[in-house]
Amino acid sequence: xxxxITKIRRKLITELDKERYEHTLGxxxxxxxxxxxxxxxxxQALMAGLLHDCAKCISADNKIKMCExxxxxxxxxxxxxxxxxxAKLGAFLAAxxxxxxxxxxxxxIASHTTGRPHMSLLEKIIYIADYIEPGRMELPNMAEVxxxxxxxxxxxxxRILKDSLVYLDSKGKPIDPxxxxxxxxxxxxxxx
Numbered sequence: 001x002x003x004x005i006t007k008i009r010r011k012l013i014t015e016l017d018k019e020r021y022e023h024t025l026g027x028x029x030x031x032x033x034x035x036x037x038x039x040x041x042x043x044q045a046l047m048a049g050l051l052h053d054c055a056k057c058i059s060a061d062n063k064i065k066m067c068e069x070x071x072x073x074x075x076x077x078x079x080x081x082x083x084x085x086x087a088k089l090g091a092f093l094a095a096x097x098x099x100x101x102x103x104x105x106x107x108x109i110a111s112h113t114t115g116r117p118h119m120s121l122l123e124k125i126i127y128i129a130d131y132i133e134p135g136r137m138e139l140p141n142m143a144e145v146x147x148x149x150x151x152x153x154x155x156x157x158x159r160i161l162k163d164s165l166v167y168l169d170s171k172g173k174p175i176d177p178x179x180x181x182x183x184x185x186x187x188x189x190x191x192x
Contacts, residue, residue, distance in 0.1 A: 002043050008050055008098055016057050024053055026133030027126070034125045037150050041104075041122070048108040048126045051098060055090035056083075063089055070096075077174045084176055087113040114178040115161055117185035124157050131160050139163070158186040 013021055028049030035045035055063065060082035067074050067085055070092055078084045091110035094100040108126040111119060115127055132146045139145075141163065148156040161183040168175050 026135045027129045030129040030133040031125050048105045051094045052109050052112045054093050055086040077176050080174050114176045115182035116178050124153050158190055
């Protein structure tokens with residue numbers, strides 16, 4: 001395995017709680033499997049999967065403070081639900097703390113929570129791998145979505161975005177506008 005990945009794994013095991021670290025490994029290996037399936041760079045998928053939640057275990061208050069300190073824009077929805085900030089802050093930390101220079105990896109980390117229109121293949125892989133990794137709590141339709149991930153990546157992405165919006169709406173939780181934009185974009189792309 002890439003020595004940089006091994007070094008970062010050793011660091012993350014001390015920074016993430018046990019469940020988050022196990023989830024991270026699940027996403028990393030699921031992303032690598034999907035990269036093999038879709039002929040994407042495996043090392044990029046491994047690195048983006050490994051670092052996608054590097055800011056997840058930072059407290060909500062500290063996420064906001066760090067974003068303000070590093071001049072990362074915080075929206076009203078993110079202030080209401082600071083957990084959403086872990087993607088944006090994680091992308092920043094991947095570059096500054098873990099010395100990742102690859103913009104494709106940084107973008108995949110940044111968009112893995114909300115999605116966005118015009119996602120790259122690597123971004124789609126990380127977004128989906130985060131949702132389907134083997135340790136993830138079983139959600140409705142999970143078996144179908146996992147199968148779809150290896151058959152039609154855009155259809156799978158659309159399905160996850162749609163299911164996420166339905167779930168958030170049913171729970172009365174705020175919806176990040178970027179998730180709605182991503183859903184509308186892929187709905188149009190797939191002519192739904």
